[in-house]
Amino acid sequence: MVVGKSVPRVDGYEKVTGRAMFTADLAPGNCLVAKVYHASIANGRVTAIDTSQAEQIEGVVKVVTFQDVPKISYPTPGHPWSVETAHQDRADRRLLTGRIRYYGDDIAAVVAENEVAASRALRAIKVTYEEYEPCINPREAMKGTKPPVQEECPDNILAKSEYEIGSADQALAQAAIVVEGKYETSIVQHCHIEPPVSYAYMDKGRIVVVTSTQIPHIVKRVIGQALGIPWGQVRVIKPYIGGGFGNKQDVLYEPLNAFLTTQVGGRPVKLELTREETFANTRTRHKIYYDLKMGLDAQGHIVARDMLAVSNQGGYASHGHAIAANGATSWRHLYQVPNVRARAYTVYTNTPVGGAMRGYGIPQYAFAAEAITDDAAVKAGMDPYDFRMENIQKGYFADPWLKPIAANTNGVAECMEKGAAYIQWKEKRKKYAGQTGNIRRGVGMAIFSYKTGVWPISLEIAGARMVLQQDGSVTLMVGATEIGQGADTVFTQMTAETLNISMEKIHIQTVQDTDVTPFDTGAYASRQTFVTGTAVRECAEKLKEKILEYAKELLWERRRALQTSARETEEVPGADGGTAPDSASWLPADLCDGCIVNAAGDVLLALEELAQESYYSLRHSSAITAEVSEQVKKNSLSFGATFAEIEVDIALGKIRVLDIINVHDSGRLINPRLARMQVHGGMSMGLGYGLAEQLLLDEKTGRVLNGNLLDYKLPTMMDTPDLTAGFVELEDPVGPYGNKALGEPPAISPAPALRNALLHATGVAVNEIPLSPQRLIAAFEKAGLLSASVGNGSEGKKEDGADV
Numbered sequence: 082m083v084v085g086k087s088v089p090r091v092d093g094y095e096k097v098t099g100r101a102m103f104t105a106d107l108a109p110g111n112c113l114v115a116k117v118y119h120a121s122i123a124n125g126r127v128t129a130i131d132t133s134q135a136e137q138i139e140g141v142v143k144v145v146t147f148q149d150v151p152k153i154s155y156p157t158p159g160h161p162w163s164v165e166t167a168h169q170d171r172a173d174r175r176l177l178t179g180r181i182r183y184y185g186d187d188i189a190a191v192v193a194e195n196e197v198a199a200s201r202a203l204r205a206i207k208v209t210y211e212e213y214e215p216c217i218n219p220r221e222a223m224k225g226t227k228p229p230v231q232e233e234c235p236d237n238i239l240a241k242s243e244y245e246i247g248s249a250d251q252a253l254a255q256a257a258i259v260v261e262g263k264y265e266t267s268i269v270q271h272c273h274i275e276p277p278v279s280y281a282y283m284d285k286g287r288i289v290v291v292t293s294t295q296i297p298h299i300v301k302r303v304i305g306q307a308l309g310i311p312w313g314q315v316r317v318i319k320p321y322i323g324g325g326f327g328n329k330q331d332v333l334y335e336p337l338n339a340f341l342t343t344q345v346g347g348r349p350v351k352l353e354l355t356r357e358e359t360f361a362n363t364r365t366r367h368k369i370y371y372d373l374k375m376g377l378d379a380q381g382h383i384v385a386r387d388m389l390a391v392s393n394q395g396g397y398a399s400h401g402h403a404i405a406a407n408g409a410t411s412w413r414h415l416y417q418v419p420n421v422r423a424r425a426y427t428v429y430t431n432t433p434v435g436g437a438m439r440g441y442g443i444p445q446y447a448f449a450a451e452a453i454t455d456d457a458a459v460k461a462g463m464d465p466y467d468f469r470m471e472n473i474q475k476g477y478f479a480d481p482w483l484k485p486i487a488a489n490t491n492g493v494a495e496c497m498e499k500g501a502a503y504i505q506w507k508e509k510r511k512k513y514a515g516q517t518g519n520i521r522r523g524v525g526m527a528i529f530s531y532k533t534g535v536w537p538i539s540l541e542i543a544g545a546r547m548v549l550q551q552d553g554s555v556t557l558m559v560g561a562t563e564i565g566q567g568a569d570t571v572f573t574q575m576t577a578e579t580l581n582i583s584m585e586k587i588h589i590q591t592v593q594d595t596d597v598t599p600f601d602t603g604a605y606a607s608r609q610t611f612v613t614g615t616a617v618r619e620c621a622e623k624l625k626e627k628i629l630e631y632a633k634e635l636l637w638e639r640r641r642a643l644q645t646s647a648r649e650t651e652e653v654p655g656a657d658g659g660t661a662p663d664s665a666s667w668l669p670a671d672l673c674d675g676c677i678v679n680a681a682g683d684v685l686l687a688l689e690e691l692a693q694e695s696y697y698s699l700r701h702s703s704a705i706t707a708e709v710s711e712q713v714k715k716n717s718l719s720f721g722a723t724f725a726e727i728e729v730d731i732a733l734g735k736i737r738v739l740d741i742i743n744v745h746d747s748g749r750l751i752n753p754r755l756a757r758m759q760v761h762g763g764m765s766m767g768l769g770y771g772l773a774e775q776l777l778l779d780e781k782t783g784r785v786l787n788g789n790l791l792d793y794k795l796p797t798m799m800d801t802p803d804l805t806a807g808f809v810e811l812e813d814p815v816g817p818y819g820n821k822a823l824g825e826p827p828a829i830s831p832a833p834a835l836r837n838a839l840l841h842a843t844g845v846a847v848n849e850i851p852l853s854p855q856r857l858i859a860a861f862e863k864a865g866l867l868s869a870s871v872g873n874g875s876e877g878k879k880e881d882g883a884d885v
Contacts, residue, residue: 082578083574083577083578083584084574084575084578084749084751084818085749085750085751085752085753086574086752086753087752087753087754087755088570088574088584088752088754089570090567090569090570090755091569091570091573091584091589092321092563092569092570092591095321096321101321102320102321103275103293103320103321103322103323104275104278104279104280104291104292104293104320104322105275105278105351105353106320107280107291107320108280108291108349108351109280109282109349111348111349112280112349112350112351113142113192113193113194113345113348113349113350113351114192114193114194114195114196114198114199114350114351115190115191115192115193115199115337115338115341115350115351115352116190116191116193116196116199116200116202116203116352117187117189117190117334117337117352117358117362118187118188118189118190118191118203118206118208119185119186119187119188119358119361119362120181120183120184120185120186120187120188120208120210121184121208121210122181122184122210122212122215122782123181123182123183123184123215123217123431123432123782123783123784124181124182124183124212124213124214124215124216124230124431124783125181125210125211125212125213126179126180126181126210126211127147127179127180127181127188127208127209127210128209128210128211129207129208129209130146130147130148130179130188130189130206130207130208130209131206131207131208132144132146132189132205132206134205134206134207135191135201135202135203135205135206136202138193138198138201138202138205139198140193140194140195140197140198140199141191141192141193141194141198141199141202142192142193142194142345142348143191143192143341143344143345144189144190144191144192144202144206145177145189145190145192145340145341145344146177146188146189147175147176147177147178147179147188147189148179149177149344150175150176150177150337150340151175151176151307151308151309151340152175153175153306153307153308153309154172154173154174154175155172155174155175155303155306155307155336156169156170156171156172156173156174156303156306156398157170157174157303157331157332157333157397157398157399158170158330158331158332158398158399158400158401158403158436158437159295159296159299159330159331159332159400159437159602159603159605160299160400160403160539160602161299161539161540161541161542161602162299162302163540168539170398170401171239171398171401172306173231173233173397173398174307174397174398175307176307176336176337176340177189177190177337181210182230182231182396182397182429182431183395183396183397183431183432183433183434183783184215184361184431184433184782184783184784184785185358185361185362185433185784185785186396187337187362188208189206190337190341191203191206192341192344192345192350213227213228214226215431215781215782215783216230216237216430216431217393217430217431217432217778217780217783218393218430219237219368219370219391219392219393219394219426219428219430220370220391220428222237222428222429222430223236223237223238223391223426223428224236225237229429230396230429230430230431231397231398231429234429237428237429237430238426238427238428238429239394239398239401239402239427239428239429240401240402240406240426240427241402241424241425241426241427242402242405242406242409242423242424242425243409243422243423243424243425244409244413244421244422244423244482245421245422245423246413246419246420246421246422246481247385247419247420247421248420249374249385249386249387249420249421249422250387250422251420252376252384252385252419252420253374253376253385253387253420255376255384256376256377256378256384256385257377257378257379258376258377258378258379258457258460258461259374259375259376259377260374260375260376260377260453260456260457260460261372261373261374261375262372262373262449262452262453262456262846262848263370263371263372263373263848264370264371264373264448264449264452264453264848264849265368265369265370265371265848265849265850266366266367266368266369266444266445266448266449266770266849266850267368267770267774267775267776267849267850267851268365268366268367268368268393268432268433268435268775268776268778269365269366269438269769269770269774269775269776270328270359270360270365270366270774270776270788270793271324271325271326271327271328271364271366271438271439272326272790272793272795273323273324273325273326273328273329274323274324275293275322275323275324276353276354276355276356276358276359277293277328277329277333277334277353277354277359277363278292278293278351278352278353278354279291279292279293279294279334279335279338279351279352279353280292280338280349280350280351280352281335281338281339281341281342281349281350281352282342282347282348282349282350283342283343283346283347284316284347286314287314287315287316288304288308288310288314288315288316288339288342288343289316289317289318290304290315290316290317290318290335290338290339291317291318291319291320292317292318292319292335292338293319293320293322293323293325293329294317294319294322294325294329294332294333294335294562294603295322295325295327295329295330295562295564295603295604295605296329296330296332296562296602296603296604296605297317297318297319297560297562297593297594297595297598297603298317298560298593298595298598298600298601298602298603299332299602299603300317300332300335301315301316301317301595303332303335303336304317304332304335304336304339307336307339307340308336308339308340308343315339315595316594316595316596317335317593317594317595318592318593318594318595319562319592319593319594320591320592321563321591321592322562322563322564322565323565324564324565325564325565325604326438326439326766327364327436327437327438327439327441327605328359328363328364328436328437328438329564330400330436330437330603330604330605331363331364331399331400331436331437333354333363333364334352334354337352338350338351338352356788356789356790357788357789360433360776360785360788360789360793361433361785361788362433363434363436364399364400364433364434364435364436364437364438365395365433365434365435365436365438365776366435366438366444366445367392367393367394367404367405367435367442367445368392368393368435368445369390369391369392369393369404369405369408369442369445369446369449370390370391370392370393371388371389371390371445371446371449372388372389373386373387373388373389373449373450373453374386374387375387375453375454375457376420377457377460377461381458381461381463381468381471381472382417382471382472383416383417383418383457383472384418384419384420385418385419385420385421386412386416386418386420386421386422387421387422387423388409388412388422388423388424388425389424389425390405390408390409390423390424390425390426390446391405391425391426391428392404392405392425392426392427392428392435393428393430393432393435394427394428394429394430394434394435395429395430395431395432395433395434395435396429396430396431396432396433396434397434399434399435399436399437400435400436400437400441401427402425402427403441403442404427404435404437404441404442404445405425405426405427405442406425406427406442407441407442407443407446408425408442408443408445408446409423409424409425409446410423410480410483410486411443411446411447411450411529411530411531412446412450413480413481414474414478414480414530414718415473415474415493415528415529415530415720416454416472416473416474417472417473417474418472431783432778432783433776433778433785437605439763439766439824439825439828440531440825440826440828440829441605441606441825443529443531443825443829444767444770444828444829444832447527447529447829447830447832447833448771448832448833448836448850450833451527451528451529451830451833451834451836451837452833452836452837452846452848454468454469454527455525455833455836455837455840456840456846459840464507464510465525465526465837466497466501466506466507466510466526469497469526469528470494470497473493473494473497473528474488474491474493475491475493475494476488476491477489477491478491483537483538483716484537485536485537485714485715485716486532486537486716486717486718487716487717487718488530488717488718488720489717489718489813489814489815489821490717490746490748490811490812490813490814490821491718491720491746491811492720492746492809492811493528493530493720493721493722493746495746495809495811496528496720496721496722496744496745496746496807496809497526497528497722497744499744499807499809500526500722500723500724500742500743500744500807501526501724503724503742503744503805503807504524504526504724504725504726504740504742506524506526506724509522509524509726510524510841513841513842516842519730519731519732520728520729520730520731521728521729521731521842521843522726522727522728522729522739522842523726523727523729523838523839523840523841523842523843524724524725524726524727524838524841525724525725525727525833525834525835525836525837525838525839525840525841526722526723526724526725526834526837527722527723527830527831527832527833527834527837528720528721528722528723528830529720529721529722529826529829529830530718530719530720531607531718531719531720531721531822531825531826531829532606532607532716532717532718532822533606533607533608533611533612533716533717533718533719533816533821533822534606534607534608534611534612534713534716534822535606535608536713536714536715536716537714537716540602540712541602541608541612541712541713541714542600542601542602542710542711542712542713543559543560543561543599543601543602543612543613543615543616543710543711543713544559544560544598544599544600544601544616544708544709544710544711545557545558545559545572545599545613545616545617545619545620545708545709546558546559546599546620546706546707546708547576547620547621547624547706547707547708548704548705548706549624549628549688549692549695549704549705549706550588550692551689551692551693551696552689552692553582553586553675553687553688553689553690553691553692554586554587554588555576555580555582555586555587555588555624556588556589556590557572557573557576557587557588557589557590557617558589558590558597558598558599559572559589559598559599559601559613559616559617560593560598560599560600560601560602560603560613561601561603561604561608561609561612561613562593562603562604563591563604564604566604566609566755566759566824567752567755567758567759568604568609568610568613569589569591570752570755571609571610571614571751571752571755572589572609572613572614572617573587573589574751574752575610575614575617575618575621575751575817575818576589576617576621578818579618579621579622579625580621580624580625580672581671581672581673581674582672582674582675582688583674583675586675599616599708599709599710600710601613601616606825607719607822607823607824607825607826608822609824610751610816610817610818610820610823611713611717611816611817611820611821611822612713614751614816614817614818614820615711615713615715615817616709616710616711616713617817618817618818619709619711620707620708620709621707623707623709624705624706624707625672627705627706627707628672628677628688628691628705629669629670629671629672629677631691631694631695631703631705632669632677632685632686632691633668633669634701635686635691635694635698636667636668636669636677636685636686637667638700640667665679665680666679666681666683667679667685668680669685672688675687675688675689676688677691692705715815716815717748717813717815717816717821717822718821719745719746719747719748719821719822719823719826720745720746721743721744721745721746721747721826721827721829721830722743722744722830723741723742723743723744723764723767723830723831723833723834724741724742724744724834725738725740725741725742725831725834725835725838726738726739726740726741726838727739727835727838727839727842728842729839729842729843729857731843731861731866731867732867733854734853734854734855734856734857734858734861735854735857736772736835736839736852736857738768738772738802738835739802740802740803740805741764741768741802741804741805741831741834742805742806742807743760743763743764743804743805743806743807743827743830743831744806744807744808744809745760745806745807745808745809745823745826745827746808746809746810746811747808747820747821747822747823747826748810748811748812748813748816748819748820748821749810749812749813749816749818749819749820750808750810750820750823751818751820753808756806756808756823757806759823759824759827760804760806760823760827761804761806761827762827763825763826763827763828763829763831764804764806764827764828764831765796765801765804766827766828767827767828767829767830767831767832768796768800768801768831768835769794769795769796769851770828770831770832770850770851771831771832771833771834771835771836771850771851771852772796772835772850772851772852772853773794773795773796773800773851773853774793774794774795774796774851775794775851775853776788776793794851794853806827832850835852836848836850836852839852839857843861843864843866844864845860845861845864845866847860
């Protein structure tokens, strides 16, 4: 049994020794270098472009502008394609453009023999603009701009959605307590280690793109769409990838790179973004504005919830409204509320493009939803823990319209209990009540629910292929990508578990190649172990069945060869219509430790022996393989909670995180060590989201102001406290091995838990993140805390923690 054990990562040695080969490592030495010319305005049109000087620079091979590329608009998000037009993503992107929609939009590209020549050529390009006033606020943009950001949307509203259960207005009018609040999140960047990079070349008339992506099969399709060529003329290869977090769940510069190689005779062309380009020219997490209302009865039960969400999409659709809509869907989960309404808008602006990021809209939603939950508890005079425990949905429940989305197991209450016990919730809520002075402490909490995959909102399909090798080992190929989260290790464990052979005998192919890899839509939506895991288990079961069928035939033939008398046998159905002996002890029943065994567990023959027979038998030679392509029509909600203890220096506007725990109900843990790794990584991202990270834009020009790792305040090891991960293992009945989502959920609830701890410590509700010193000082000053705390002399006791 290997499922449920903390086995080492199968790719660990290659990564820590530097043997793992990433895209840039694989690029041929004779690669040409491509660079993109970005617009120096946020809104306007190119009226003239002069590339003549650039073309004369030594080493420059080709210069292309928006005038030279196909006039084809294409979609970029990593969503499954649909044959139904209504379900297709908005196609509003072109390889290069003369209509500028955000500061840094792509106008031209240079291909040169080396970096120096390419950089010199960019500086030599001359562009003249007709400039329009940029609009970076979606609330203003949805009133309409002239011209609109995208011509197809005169009011700049990319999409909107709404629903209502019961009557929110009536319930709010009759509520004993009504709480209202406006909440905002910030634009943040993924900050993966490896920047987006690809190289492209031509082989036998086809375009080959090697790229760092989460979605190789989708990249193949989009390149074909962008260039207007049959999709089969494109081959995409994904090597090891240095992180993605959703940014690489978008088709970024691969289509442009594919086009460029066709312009230089198929020579290899590498296009690698700088860190500054990664910040400004790839994707970001959407900034979302929330107007929320909550109504309570006299006993503190929630009777109504109302949401208005306005999401800042930026200049192009990318994943578009799916982000805000995901949060609106979650608004009706988790709590027992008879009257719920949600309205969500996604709005084009002249800002960097919003896309997928770990949690897919739920970190934004959860910050607002869990903030107003604490605000409601305070107004009702209830402990926030007790308030939640009174109002959460317990046991099984299903989405009222999207029935497959269900709490097949629901451990949110157990997560709360475990987290509260760890943080000593009751004791510290009482201990830290009514503090004065400059140094104050508080504890806060937040909870969440999260879907596993995207069914039934979108397609879920996964593929797996297994080959029994001559030595009895098994090669495994999947289309789902290993992006650092440990998927290859988990798939290896699943295969070893089902086939009952050692993990050392399972060889998973880390590189995805769309020419040979089974189709899978990729790594996103916490779907890997749930969706692709379903395909892996089915494939392993099919391979096992074929192995036992071949073993039965082989053993029967060997048995028959040893017959000494017809009297010792009787007629029974055999593999070839012959006879079988009285005893069933020769019949293969299962695999065990790399051997074929009978029903009693006795070894009949080694798997290696059978494998060699299958390859080289003169009587019946047929390599044993299995392949499945599985449409997975199921979903399951996972749950969790964060509890945090903080210390606040009011005069400095500084938060120190003293202790923090995430507790997750993600079903059965396939690999507890990898699970803890996932949780720790997500908690770290959540800390940054809540306390420090924010992509700043110039309000007048739309230019990114801190697009580098010096000025963008990404938490370091020095800023991070000890992180504690806890689990409530309730085996999910629809997960392939009792498992459900864990990849994204750890990043969801830390930010609101920190905000609520601040509320407990100071009594100040700060409704916008990050909780930076500037923002806290302004809030404390408005609340009158600064004059009251300075010189008080009550400095408190400092203990180990993290400064942010």
